[in-house]
Amino acid sequence: MRKKKPLERRTYRRRLIRNGILCLLLVLVLWIVNGYPLPQSMMLRQLERRMLLEPSTIVLETDDNQQYPHTLLLGVTEDHIHAFDLWKTASRLIVWDRKGEEPTLVVLPRQVGYWTGEEKAYAPMLAAADVPQEAVSARLTMTLTYDGVINYSPVQWEQAYSIEGVRDGSCFLFQLTYQGEPSGTTPEELAEQYWLRNSPSHLTEEVQQDKISYTLEFFDADGQVILTQTNP
Numbered sequence: 001m002r003k004k005k006p007l008e009r010r011t012y013r014r015r016l017i018r019n020g021i022l023c024l025l026l027v028l029v030l031w032i033v034n035g036y037p038l039p040q041s042m043m044l045r046q047l048e049r050r051m052l053l054e055p056s057t058i059v060l061e062t063d064d065n066q067q068y069p070h071t072l073l074l075g076v077t078e079d080h081i082h083a084f085d086l087w088k089t090a091s092r093l094i095v096w097d098r099k100g101e102e103p104t105l106v107v108l109p110r111q112v113g114y115w116t117g118e119e120k121a122y123a124p125m126l127a128a129a130d131v132p133q134e135a136v137s138a139r140l141t142m143t144l145t146y147d148g149v150i151n152y153s154p155v156q157w158e159q160a161y162s163i164e165g166v167r168d169g170s171c172f173l174f175q176l177t178y179q180g181e182p183s184g185t186t187p188e189e190l191a192e193q194y195w196l197r198n199s200p201s202h203l204t205e206e207v208q209q210d211k212i213s214y215t216l217e218f219f220d221a222d223g224q225v226i227l228t229q230t231n232p
Contacts, residue, residue: 051095074129076130102229123196126174135218136167138172139219150194
């Protein structure tokens with residue numbers, strides 16, 4: 001095999017350096033065009049520092065299944081759970097009190113899309129953190145109520161929801177779904193729309209202030225109850 005002469009080696013190194021610089025410039029241009037996006041974990045750390053919060057350990061990462069998806073993260077510290085919503089360079093963080101060794105139910109900070117069978121609907125999703133390690137399934141039971149005025153008519157509405165959980169790492173996810181029609185017109189359907197479309201901000205406040213009663217059940221592989229948590 002012919003050895004390269006010193007001049008050829010220098011020319012080869014210069015080409016490598018030039019190509020490397022061109023690749024870095026291309027990456028920089030793409031980064032600028034996409035709005036200077038940072039890795040999700042860095043965005044979370046940046047927001048935690050801005051809010052003077054303790055850095056958290058990420059235990060859940062999902063998205064809201066919309067056309068322009070937001071990344072939804074949960075991070076845990078010793079005393080709190082950080083619910084994080086990221087879309088490009090816009091973000092927000094909601095802090096929840098952690099229940100210590102017991103499961104903590106939190107509302108993800110943005111609605112999540114799901115298919116009704118005929119169309120796509122959007123409703124809040126809840127997550128249970130600090131769940132039993134041996135749990136393979138879970139169920140959330142909660143009742144939402146509405147007592148107010150819709151279309152100038154008083155409406156009293158109450159709906160019980162029983163939601164089967166989906167395990168995602170060390171958490172369980174619970175997707176709220178419409179019991180009536182997502183675009184219905186009856187007083188009951190309109191009350192449900194009020195609840196689910198004005199959430200998760202409204203639902204977050206109600207759950208954090210213990211204004212909504214719920215029961216969490218966790219089951220092992222044989223379907224036996226491992227833990228039942230009722231709140232409040």
